[in-house]
Amino acid sequence: MPTVDHYTADSVAARANRAVLGEHLRREIAGDLDGTMATMADEPYLLPGTGVEARGREAVAAVYATRFRNVPDQHFDVVRSIVTDDAAVIEGYVNATPHGTFFGLPAYGKRIRLRATVWIEFVEAKVAGERGYYDTAELRRQLAEGVEA
Numbered sequence: 001m002p003t004v005d006h007y008t009a010d011s012v013a014a015r016a017n018r019a020v021l022g023e024h025l026r027r028e029i030a031g032d033l034d035g036t037m038a039t040m041a042d043e044p045y046l047l048p049g050t051g052v053e054a055r056g057r058e059a060v061a062a063v064y065a066t067r068f069r070n071v072p073d074q075h076f077d078v079v080r081s082i083v084t085d086d087a088a089v090i091e092g093y094v095n096a097t098p099h100g101t102f103f104g105l106p107a108y109g110k111r112i113r114l115r116a117t118v119w120i121e122f123v124e125a126k127v128a129g130e131r132g133y134y135d136t137a138e139l140r141r142q143l144a145e146g147v148e149a
Helices: 012-030 033-038 057-070 136-145
Strands: 006-007 040-047 075-083 087-096 099-102 105-108 112-123 127-131
Touching: 006 012, 012 033, 012 075, 012 087, 012 112, 012 127, 033 040, 033 057, 040 057, 057 099, 105 136, 112 136
Parallel strands: 006 075, 040 127
Antiparallel strands: 075 087, 087 112, 099 105, 112 127
């Protein structure tokens, strides 16, 4: 596993964004819907890169609730992150065993480990939105076939 590399811009806003990002990731990985939503702006969005698009608190909460139910063991191993006054970029690996669906794609209970990059926007030290990027062909393959743990 590569060494973790984090950079935070030297500003009050960037430090506040780093703190809310850390809290958001902790709550999200714990499957804490209320805690996750508490870190988000009034009208958040999610674009996880699979064709799913959620805009607004209700729609975003529904996507998270489905994921927490279908993927209770999800973890994101952060390899590097950069946080600025209005955005963050985190790169790492999604580790999970999805059942039912995974961001709208059929899942069959197979283990996945997929490199991903997520862009996160902030508004007033709250997560305004997330855009996920990864190899969707590889994601589909792993959902069907799995990978070794």
